Amino acid sequence: MHAVGLIGNDYSEQHQSRERMALLSEARTRLGASLDVAGTAQELVDVTVTVSRFADFVSVDLLEDVFRGALPGPGPRTGPLPLRRAAQGGTRPLPPEAAPGVCAVHTRAKGYPPDLTSPKPDER
Numbered sequence: 001m002h003a004v005g006l007i008g009n010d011y012s013e014q015h016q017s018r019e020r021m022a023l024l025s026e027a028r029t030r031l032g033a034s035l036d037v038a039g040t041a042q043e044l045v046d047v048t049v050t051v052s053r054f055a056d057f058v059s060v061d062l063l064e065d066v067f068r069g070a071l072p073g074p075g076p077r078t079g080p081l082p083l084r085r086a087a088q089g090g091t092r093p094l095p096p097e098a099a100p101g102v103c104a105v106h107t108r109a110k111g112y113p114p115d116l117t118s119p120k121p122d123e124r
Helices: 012-030 037-051
Strands: 057-063 082-090 105-107
Antiparallel strands (some): 057 082
């Protein structure tokens, strides 16, 4: 008598779930340990690029008001929107002309980032 047995298990979903939980755990221990805006922004970059390999490049741009300790006003803003680069990092250095440096103030491009509070064309 001959017998053959075969068992197949797919552990990829379990592996991905463990990876997500490890990322959340690492982010929880690293992010927000201080009230320093620039330090927290850099921690976010480090977790996103270095620890989790979630992205090749990350930049954190914040409203200029945040660096002065003020809360941004409610509602959408019109006109130019000055942003300051709080932190950036990547798996390899970018050419200097590719992105503004840390602490550089720049104006966001029209339509970027998208205004998530505006109704979409099909919802009007």
